[in-house]
Amino acid sequence: MIQRFQQYIDGTFEDGGASFDSVDPSSGKVWARMPRASATDVDRAVRAAHRAFHAPEWAGLTATQRGKLLARLADLVAAQASHLAQLETADTGKIIRETRSQIGYVADYYRYYAGLADKIQGFTVPVDKPDMDVTIRREPIGVVAAIVPWNSQLFLSAVKLGPLLAAGCTVVLKASEDGPAPLLEFARLVHEAGFPPGVVNVLTGFGDDCGQALTTHPLVARIAFTGGPGTARHVVRNSAENLASTSLELGGKSPVLVFDDADLESVSNAVVAGIFAATGQSCVAGSRLLVQRSAHQPLLALLKHKAESIRIGDPQDMATEMGPLATRHQRDFIEQVVAQSVVEGATLITGGQRAVGMNEGNYYQPTILDCPNANISSVREELFGPVLSVLSFDTEAEAIAMANDTTYGLASGVFTSSLTRAHRVMRALRAGVVWVNTYRAVSPIVPFGGYGLSGQGREGGLDAALEYTRTKSVWIRTSDEPIADPFVMR
Numbered sequence: 001m002i003q004r005f006q007q008y009i010d011g012t013f014e015d016g017g018a019s020f021d022s023v024d025p026s027s028g029k030v031w032a033r034m035p036r037a038s039a040t041d042v043d044r045a046v047r048a049a050h051r052a053f054h055a056p057e058w059a060g061l062t063a064t065q066r067g068k069l070l071a072r073l074a075d076l077v078a079a080q081a082s083h084l085a086q087l088e089t090a091d092t093g094k095i096i097r098e099t100r101s102q103i104g105y106v107a108d109y110y111r112y113y114a115g116l117a118d119k120i121q122g123f124t125v126p127v128d129k130p131d132m133d134v135t136i137r138r139e140p141i142g143v144v145a146a147i148v149p150w151n152s153q154l155f156l157s158a159v160k161l162g163p164l165l166a167a168g169c170t171v172v173l174k175a176s177e178d179g180p181a182p183l184l185e186f187a188r189l190v191h192e193a194g195f196p197p198g199v200v201n202v203l204t205g206f207g208d209d210c211g212q213a214l215t216t217h218p219l220v221a222r223i224a225f226t227g228g229p230g231t232a233r234h235v236v237r238n239s240a241e242n243l244a245s246t247s248l249e250l251g252g253k254s255p256v257l258v259f260d261d262a263d264l265e266s267v268s269n270a271v272v273a274g275i276f277a278a279t280g281q282s283c284v285a286g287s288r289l290l291v292q293r294s295a296h297q298p299l300l301a302l303l304k305h306k307a308e309s310i311r312i313g314d315p316q317d318m319a320t321e322m323g324p325l326a327t328r329h330q331r332d333f334i335e336q337v338v339a340q341s342v343v344e345g346a347t348l349i350t351g352g353q354r355a356v357g358m359n360e361g362n363y364y365q366p367t368i369l370d371c372p373n374a375n376i377s378s379v380r381e382e383l384f385g386p387v388l389s390v391l392s393f394d395t396e397a398e399a400i401a402m403a404n405d406t407t408y409g410l411a412s413g414v415f416t417s418s419l420t421r422a423h424r425v426m427r428a429l430r431a432g433v434v435w436v437n438t439y440r441a442v443s444p445i446v447p448f449g450g451y452g453l454s455g456q457g458r459e460g461g462l463d464a465a466l467e468y469t470r471t472k473s474v475w476i477r478t479s480d481e482p483i484a485d486p487f488v489m490r
Contacts, residue, residue, distance in 0.1 A: 003032040005180070007204065008187035009041065010048035011197025016041060016205075022181065025093030025324040026315055026361040032091070034180055037205035039213035042172070045201040049143045049170040050219045052198030058170065067117035070165055073193040074110035077103065077154075080189060084154060084182050086316070091179035092150055093324040093362065094278055095315045103182075105442075106158045112444035113162035113465065120167060120465055129490065131479035138469040140168030141245070142221030145214045147235070149227045150178035150326055151281045156249075157183060159448070160224045161200070163464035169222075172201045174214055178327055180204035207231065216241040222468065225249070226283075228382075229453045247457030247467055249283070249449060251382045252410030255403035256286040256439065257425060259396075260295040262415035266437070268302040271388070274413065274439040276310060276366045279322050280386035281330075283454075284411040286439055288379060289390045290402050296392045300370060303388070304350050307366040312355045325362040325385055334364060334385040341378040346371045346389070374405055382408070396421065400428045409451030413439045432458075 006013040016035030024031040037045075052058050061069075077084070085099035125134040144164050148156040157173055164171055175183035187202040203210070215223055215238035225235050226249040239246050256274060258267050274286030291299050315323030325331045331354070338352050351367030367387045369378050378389045393399040403412060412431040416422055426434045432450040435441060442448070447458040457467055 002030060003181075005032060005034050005184040007035040007037055007041065007184065008191070008200075008202040009045045010201065011191065013187070013191075016203070020177065022091055022179070024090055024361075025326050028328075028360050028362070032181055034177070034184070034204055036177075037174075037203035037210045039209050041203060041205075042210055042213040042217065045172045045203060046143060046145075046214070046217045046219050048198035049172050049201055052196055053140070053142055053170045055196065055198070057196035058199050059168070063118035063120065063166075063168070066166060066168060067114040069193055069195055070110050070114035070117060070162065073189060073195075074107045074114060076189040076193055077110060077186075078107035081107070084185060087185055088154065088179070088182040089315045089323075091181040092153075092326050093315050094151070094281070095320050095323045097318050097320070098278060102152065103154050106154050109155075109158040109162045109444040113166040116163075116462065116465055117166040120462075120469065122471075125473075131477055131481075133476045133478055135474045135476075137472040137474060138167075138466070139472055140164075141468050141470050142169060143219055144169050144171045144222045144224055144468065145217070145220045145244070146171050146173045146224045147211065147214070147227065148174070148176060148183070150176040151278065151283075153179065153183050154186060156226050157186070159444075159459040159464065162444070163459075164224070164468040165195075165199070167465050167468040169468050170199045172203070172214060172220075174210060175202065175204040177204055177206050207234070212238065215239060215244075218242045220244050222246070224457075232455070247459070248455035249457070249459060250408075250410070250453060250455040251384070252283050252285070252408045252450060252454050253288055253380070253382050253406050254284055254286050254408070254411040254413070254431070255288040255290055255406075255429075256413040257399050257403055257415065258289065258291045258295060258299060259399075259416040259418070259421065260292040261417045262295070262437075263417070264295060264299050264302060267415045268299060268306055270413065270415070270439040271303060272306050272310075275388045276307065276322055276386050277440065279325055279364075281326060281384055282440075284433065284440060285384070286411070286413055287383065287387065287389060288403075288406075289388055290393055290399050291390060292399070293392045293394055296390070300349060300368070300390060303368055303390075307350050307368055310366050312358065312363060312365070322366065322386065323363075325364055328362050330385060331362045331364050334383050334387060337377050337381050337383055338367060338369070338387060341369055341371070341376045341389075344376050345373075346376045346378060349390075351386070374402060396425065400425060404428075404430045407453045410454035411435070411450075
């Protein structure tokens with residue numbers, strides 16, 4: 001039976017004016033009907049968020065009360081983690097063992113910001129005027145347009161909703177048209193948690209109408225976007241219409257640097273986690289492996305064995321280690337780039353084709369390419385799939401130069417047993433995240449974001465909450481003496 005989902009606007013669940021099919025990536029079959037938000041729907045949602053921002057039901061809450069609502073939401077997410085995980089797996093093809101684990105951790109993000117809500121503090125300025133007291137208040141910025149991609153929608157929305165709600169903002173959340181089911185269902189938890197109508201609105205649709213209307217709306221004060229650089233450019237151009245501020249969490253071509261003193265068995269497991277977990281569909285995927293020359297062949301042999309041992313199958317099966325790609329378009333693109341890379345001189349170590357015996361669905365084998373130089377297409381292009389490009393280096397300086405030879409700068413990894421080298425390399429890498437002797441670790445407490453084409457702004461930690469506020473300077477004159485010359489600036 002085909003499931004039907006609804007959008008959530010101003011505290012009400014409703015069908016969209018139109019709808020579209022959602023396809024199960026593991027079977028290629030339609031499994032659900034999704035509401036397609038129109039520009040009119042977007043306008044209603046933004047206006048509802050604007051009303052709610054000023055209404056006493058939300059604006060009149062104390063920060064502690066907002067925190068309690070977030071804590072309630074966290075409990076509901078944790079209780080429904082299994083159900084939400086099944087929906088995310090059905091809609092995106094991510095394996096159930098990862099979605100269950102990740103969604104359970106999503107609840108921790110809401111708990112963190114629940115506790116942070118009443119700790120977003122102002123301060124007093126020791127101004128250079130003896131008869132003045134000056135305080136700086138932090139106030140919520142207003143209506144936020146939050147836009148997330150199809151991969152890890154519940155997680156990527158939590159890193160936006162948690163801090164913006166803690167700060168006192170309201171939001172229109174646009175789920176990706178590729179896999180919106182978990183976020184549309186999440187809206188029911190928002191409703192159950194007791195957030196006032198209009199504070200959180202959840203819809204989905206396509207960029208040319210829904211996305212355009214949302215990012216150009218005059219009542220939107222901030223746009224929080226996660227996606228690709230191409231779409232981000234459209235978002236930034238659109239933001240000029242309403243002068244909205246933006247935070248952009250974009251893609252990456254993340255390097256993993258392996259020195260010859262590293263534990264290669266441990267390294268191989270970390271590399272597999274970084275590129276083959278989530279079928280490589282992660283913005284922090286460690287897709288460029290830079291290995292010191294003496295360790296190159298031993299590590300390559302280990303990785304080949306581990307890649308060929310990965311269990312590919314039904315993403316709803318807990319035994320499955322790698323599921324399908326989310327869309328057929330994505331698989332076709334990866335096939336094209338891998339083929340081009342081989343023509344350019346890369347050696348195919350393993351994979352490079354659709355999974356054997358899995359003709360239905362968007363399955364693709366874990367793939368390793370040994371690349372002679374950095375000009376190979378797979379080294380330059382963000383593939384968003386299970387493709388690892390391996391290169392060799394001789395010196396530390398060469399490794400750093402190769403790692404930084406990219407327009408991106410999101411994540412990176414360094415593997416070495418030398419503490420001094422780890423510190424030198426960590427400082428030299430142009431990336432927002434550096435993992436040393438580990439990879440793909442996250443926490444709600446730690447800011448996350450990139451350099452260059454990997455975006456701007458930070459998600460996670462106190463930094464994220466502050467980005468959804470602006471400061472108000474309050475001057476209070478403490479003297480009882482009459483104001484002197486009115487034509488002289490104080």
